[in-house]
Amino acid sequence: MQKILCIRFSSIGDIILTTPIVRVLKAQYPHAEIHVATKASFAHLWEGNPQVHHVHGFDGNIWKFAKELRQEGFDLVYDLHKNLRSHVLCLLLGKIPKQINKYTSARNTFIKKKINKLPGHLVDRNLASLGLGSDGQGLDYFIPAASHVNLTDYGIKKPFVLFAIGAAHQTKVLSYPKMIELIDSIPQQVVLVGDDWDEKIGYRLATLFPEKVLNLCSQTSISQSASLAQQADMVIAHDSSMMHISAALKHPNLFTLWGSTHVGLGFTPYKTSFTVIENTNLTCRPCSTQGSNVCPLGHFNCMNSLDLSAIKDAAQAL
Known part of the structure; x- marks a missing residue:
């Protein structure tokens, strides 16, 4: 059985926007365990998500966190954050991740020159940059019964x-x-x-x-x-x-x-x-x-x- 790690540390809205990626990955690898790495304070956002096998909460110690994750033996790593912290984590895991494309240059052009060359919605951009296709089902959020x-x-x-x-x-x-x-x-x-x-x-x-x-x-x-x-x-x-x-x-x-x-x-x-x-x-x-x-x-x-x-x-x- 394969194990897949998806990294997205923050924040609430951005994490919700990654849920289609996790769902598409589970459909593509139905027998794989999908794990999520996020800040401990945001781990609850994945509660009740049927695609996620386990959520790993980051408490601020990247070395300790990487050691915990290495024990899982992940086959694939998807960096859905693509910042310094996620880069370091991937290095410590000894994995070359598949990463989203943030289109930083196009974003800056839109901000500074008001010329928009961004290709569509963020979710579709992220899926395409990872070589995945949209399933057309939108975002996921599951409300626990107790809430x-x-x-x-x-x-x-x-x-x-x-x-x-x-x-x-x-x-x-x-x-x-x-x-x-x-x-x-x-x-x-x-x-x-x-x-x-x-x-x-x-x-x-x-x-x-x-x-x-x-x-x-x-x-x-x-x-x-x-x-x-x-x-x-x-x-x-x-x-x-x-x-x-x-x-x-x-x-x-x-x-x-x-x-x-x-x-x-x-x-x-x-x-x-x-x-x-x-x-x-x-x-x-x-x-x-x-x-x-x-x-x-x-x-x-x-x-x-x-x-x-x-x-x-x-x-x-x-």
């Missing part, structure tokens, strides 16, 4: 809107005034999810809209937030992990908000329907591949000038 959220436990009544208010970088997040504008236009209950960083914004929004907004930021796990998204009548998300999780769940009413990043970079929801909300009239977009914490031009027009009418109309129609 299923009973809406009545939180006083949530359908129909409701889930708003994932955060993202990894601030230039990918709606400004606070635009969040107020958006929530004010939605007649249904709005449930907020996010991490500790988002909790204070969530508190302020819940204070402004006490009868409408339920702030669950920092109160639910990733899988519990996914359960809420699965049950929501509409999901609103930035270019973020919750966008990809909602895409994996094939949510039928997913609205995505785009600021400093751009759909042309290939990070959109994969193999599912969604609505893009972006300002296509700005010549400064995209200004980064994964977002930053400060608008380089100081105006933040990519988010401050977003037309939110499509979301408002859809909410009115629920």
Whole structure:
């Protein structure tokens, strides 16, 4: 029996985007054991995935980690991260990995010159660079039974809107005034999810809209937030992990908000329907591949000038 190792250390959204690769590998090597190497804090993202035999959690000691992995005797190694740490790990394993192509030059050309030569979606690019074909099934995310959220436990009544208010970088997040504008236009209950960083914004929004907004930021796990998204009548998300999780769940009413990043970079929801909300009239977009914490031009027009009418109309129609 073959053993195959897939390396992807972080982060949440990027890990979700590797799930089609693991699924395709399992289909190609049905009798092989598929192992995943990732940061220990993200190991839970693979819970319940039927294609994965074992998840190895990296705790910061690369030498110890490599020693553990060497004992498995892997036949094939797929480097799905392609950074310094994954390079070192492959060297310590004594394996020449198959690696994704990050298209760094094309990305930089898009950022600096606004000329997009990137070939399609990131997932398809990665599959092609590994010599694999897409099975057309999209992303995977499996919600553990223990993480299923009973809406009545939180006083949530359908129909409701889930708003994932955060993202990894601030230039990918709606400004606070635009969040107020958006929530004010939605007649249904709005449930907020996010991490500790988002909790204070969530508190302020819940204070402004006490009868409408339920702030669950920092109160639910990733899988519990996914359960809420699965049950929501509409999901609103930035270019973020919750966008990809909602895409994996094939949510039928997913609205995505785009600021400093751009759909042309290939990070959109994969193999599912969604609505893009972006300002296509700005010549400064995209200004980064994964977002930053400060608008380089100081105006933040990519988010401050977003037309939110499509979301408002859809909410009115629920």
